Amino acid sequence: MENTLREILRAVEPLAADRQTRCYILQELQGAVQSVESLRGATVEPFGSFVSELFTRWGDLDVSIEFSKGSYISSYGRKHTQEVLRDLMRAMRQRGGWNKYQFIANARVPILMVKSALENISCDISVNNLKAQMKSKLLLWITEIDPRFRDMVLLVKEWAKTHNINNSKSGTFNSYSLSLLVVFHFQTCVPAILPPLKDIYPDSLTDDLKGLRDDAEKRIETSCVDNIRRFKLNKLRAQNKSSLSELFISFLGKFSGISSKAVELGICTYSGKWEAVESNMGWLPKTYCILVEDPFDRPENTTRGVGKRGLERISEAFEMSRDRLISARYNSSFAIESSFLATLVRPHTLHFIRNPGYNSKRHHATHPQRFMSESSHSRTPREYNGLRKPTGSQVQQSVHPSPQVQPQPRKPVHSSTQVQPQPRKPVHSSPHVQPQLRKPVHLSSPVQPQVRKSVHLSSQLQSPLQKMKPEKTQMLQTYQEWRPKKSGLQTI
Numbered sequence: 001m002e003n004t005l006r007e008i009l010r011a012v013e014p015l016a017a018d019r020q021t022r023c024y025i026l027q028e029l030q031g032a033v034q035s036v037e038s039l040r041g042a043t044v045e046p047f048g049s050f051v052s053e054l055f056t057r058w059g060d061l062d063v064s065i066e067f068s069k070g071s072y073i074s075s076y077g078r079k080h081t082q083e084v085l086r087d088l089m090r091a092m093r094q095r096g097g098w099n100k101y102q103f104i105a106n107a108r109v110p111i112l113m114v115k116s117a118l119e120n121i122s123c124d125i126s127v128n129n130l131k132a133q134m135k136s137k138l139l140l141w142i143t144e145i146d147p148r149f150r151d152m153v154l155l156v157k158e159w160a161k162t163h164n165i166n167n168s169k170s171g172t173f174n175s176y177s178l179s180l181l182v183v184f185h186f187q188t189c190v191p192a193i194l195p196p197l198k199d200i201y202p203d204s205l206t207d208d209l210k211g212l213r214d215d216a217e218k219r220i221e222t223s224c225v226d227n228i229r230r231f232k233l234n235k236l237r238a239q240n241k242s243s244l245s246e247l248f249i250s251f252l253g254k255f256s257g258i259s260s261k262a263v264e265l266g267i268c269t270y271s272g273k274w275e276a277v278e279s280n281m282g283w284l285p286k287t288y289c290i291l292v293e294d295p296f297d298r299p300e301n302t303t304r305g306v307g308k309r310g311l312e313r314i315s316e317a318f319e320m321s322r323d324r325l326i327s328a329r330y331n332s333s334f335a336i337e338s339s340f341l342a343t344l345v346r347p348h349t350l351h352f353i354r355n356p357g358y359n360s361k362r363h364h365a366t367h368p369q370r371f372m373s374e375s376s377h378s379r380t381p382r383e384y385n386g387l388r389k390p391t392g393s394q395v396q397q398s399v400h401p402s403p404q405v406q407p408q409p410r411k412p413v414h415s416s417t418q419v420q421p422q423p424r425k426p427v428h429s430s431p432h433v434q435p436q437l438r439k440p441v442h443l444s445s446p447v448q449p450q451v452r453k454s455v456h457l458s459s460q461l462q463s464p465l466q467k468m469k470p471e472k473t474q475m476l477q478t479y480q481e482w483r484p485k486k487s488g489l490q491t492i
Contacts, residue, residue, distance in 0.1 A: 001245040001329055001340075008345055009151055011352040012056040012158050022050055022061055025116045025123065032091045033065060039087065042067050047132045049175055052139035054153045060122040064129035073130060073213050078110060081127045085112045088125065130213070131205050134220060135296050138201060139179060141224055145232060146193050151244055152182045152251070155344070162346050163317035171310030177292050177302045180269050184292075185251045187272035191238035196272030197295040200227045205296050249329070252322035258290065259315035266291035270298060290314075 030044040048062030049055035065084060068074055076084070082105045089112055092098045102113040112125040126132070143150045156178050160166035168174040173181075186193040201224050209216050231237075242250075265274040266283055270293060277286050282299030289311045294300040306314070321343050328340035341350055 001325070002243055004341070004344075005151075005155060005244050005248060007353050008158065008349070009154060011345070011349050012058075012154055014055060014057040014059070018057045021119055022046075022121065025061060025118060025121060026063065028095075028097060028116070028118075029063060029092075029123070029125075032088060032095055035095065036087050036091045039065070039084065045133060047129065047136040049136075051133065051136035052179075053143060054139065054150060054157075054175075054179060056154060056157060060124060061116075062132070063123055063125045064133060065125065065127045066130065067128060068130065068213050071213060072211065073209055073216060074128070076128055081110045084127050085110060085125065088112065089114075130209055131297065134205050134209065134217065135176070135294075137221070138224060138296055141221075141228055142183065142194065142197075142200070145228060146186070148193065148244060148247060149182065149186060152186075152247060153179050155244075155248060156182055156251070158346070158349060159321065159344050160317075162342075162344060163313075163321070165310070165314045165317050168305045171305060171307040172314060173303060173306065180292050180295070180302060181255065181267070182251070183269045183295075184267050184272070185247070185254055187269065188254070188274075189240060189242065189247065189250060191240045192272070193240045194272075195231050197269050198271060199231065200224055201296060204298060245329075249322065249325050252318050252325065255315075256318045256322050257315070258318060259311050262290040262311065266293060268293050268295075270295040 026044055026046060033039045033042050033044055043066045045064050045066050046061060047064055049059050050061055065088065067076075085103060085105075089101055089103060092114065093101070097117045098114045099117060100113075100115040104111050104113065109126050109129065114123050114125070115121065116123060157166060157175060160173060160178055164170070165172040166175060166178060183194060183197070187196060201220070203220075203223075205220075208220055261274070264276060264278070266277050266280065267290075268275045268280075277283050277291060280299070283291060283293070283301075288301050288304050288306070289308050290303045290306050291301050292303045294302050324340055324343045341353075345353070
């Protein structure tokens with residue numbers, strides 16, 4: 001079972017191409033923002049799983065349009081936020097490269113949902129969502145305490161999507177809630193892997209995110225990093241040596257009776273324990289089916305959208321999965337193994353696991369250049385390795401020598417010859433050879449492979465980084481602007 005879980009991780013973990021793809025989407029969105037007069041000076045800043053390094057290769061992208069970069073933290077009213085998102089949506093439609101627009105103006109946080117034409121990645125766009133950005137960074141720092149935390153979150157996300165319980169729009173968990181469930185499991189296992197989050201960040205983002213943005217963020221980061229370092233350096237705490245499979249099975253078992261427990265108990269990662277709802281004044285009056293408190297913005301409930309039917313489906317998924325995994329752990333038949341895998345992963349993920357070659361081919365096709373070439377509405381379904389596959393005539397045309405680039409023979413042979421069929425062999429001007437030498441030189445001759453190496457390829461055959469504009473090439477080579485910043489605690 002441990003090996004199987006590791007195979008699942010290899011299938012769902014993002015590759016470098018997946019990170020580059022998302023960076024390019026952010027760059028395109030930044031271009032759309034800068035094209036709107038009312039948005040000049042605003043910045044595009046990612047948050048969510050991409051920042052916390054808890055995203056899978058199919059993960060969505062959460063983005064905030066920020067107006068407070070380096071300045072005083074401010075908030076916009078609902079009406080102004082809606083106007084900003086409408087202006088941005090118009091600009092994105094004009095520029096192209098986006099589809100399936102959905103503007104949810106009356107949501108608790110107004111949001112613009114779109115899909116990028118590049119790999120069909122979903123993007124949720126909000127305005128001045130600094131609090132969500134800080135929550136993502138806090139989770140990123142928590143991942144540095146123990147690598148098993150990130151592995152568990154990725155496995156739990158894939159498992160939850162398999163059972164259709166990772167969709168807040170349909171009344172189940174959002175990804176942030178799932179991450180908090182893993183945090184809670186790591187706090188309550190024996191011995192504990194993670195501390196109560198009050199030992200890492202005892203304050204509230206609502207209170208701390210005031211004044212100058214840079215100063216506020218620095219204060220929060222310094223405090224959290226110091227607390228995490230103190231926890232990691234504590235030699236007296238007991239070490240948990242559980243394997244990933246043991247942690248996963250116990251995770252399913254812990255929440256199998258969640259529907260009955262949720263009647264009286266709430267999940268509190270701030271204190272690291274179950275808490276009676278009636279004894280927590282911040283949770284009263286209880287109006288939710290299940291309560292998973294936001295440790296960084298108490299007493300907010302991260303599962304407020306989970307309804308009664310959703311909770312029943314969640315509880316059934318936990319119980320059924322636990323039973324199947326326990327059965328698979330003590331049986332090694334192919335039928336049991338297949339049922340076990342179907343419990344953990346979706347069909348397309350299972351295909352990636354059983355066909356590693358297909359796995360890699362799919363990701364070589366993740367190239368930003370494909371987005372650039374298709375944004376002009378003249379799309380072609382024929383693609384090769386992420387680029388448009390050239391036809392035979394295109395290839396022939398692209399490798400013919402132009403007046404500026406002429407293939408040079410290796411050695412001057414006889415004055416009556418221009419290109420020898422076999423340059424490495426001595427050539428004699430016999431009557432049998434002369435008719436071939438009098439023909440015009442074409443690249444379809446036997447020396448064609450050698451000539452191709454010396455001729456510059458056309459733009460259609462260039463790599464994505466070669467074809468892009470210089471600023472986008474630099475962005476994709478390093479993506480430092482969008483790359484999540486770690487605290488350096490992983491060296492402890």
